Amino acid sequence: MIKVRQTQIIKIGNSNGIRIPKDFLNALGTKEVVLELADNTLIIKPLTTTPPRSEWGSILAKMKIEPEDDLNDFDITHHRWH
Secondary structure (H helix, E strand, O other): OOOOOOOOEEEEOOEEEEOOOHHHHHHHOOOOEEEEEEOOEEEEEEOOOOOOHHHHHHHHHHOOOOOOOOHHHHOOOOOOOO
């Protein structure tokens, strides 16, 4: 269900802001958000610090290990510790 509310941009100190209705904020589940400006439209999305597991596969698929990324320097099995 899409909810729509009209609001105004207000002065907050040296900045500007908008009042977000409580039910909208509760629906986000957080007060930490990301602002995105796309095609003259302001998008407010909840901040996610870790992508959901359902997205891990697509993220890993985009990762590319170059041949010069030799990770052998992390192999400590050949070192002798005194």
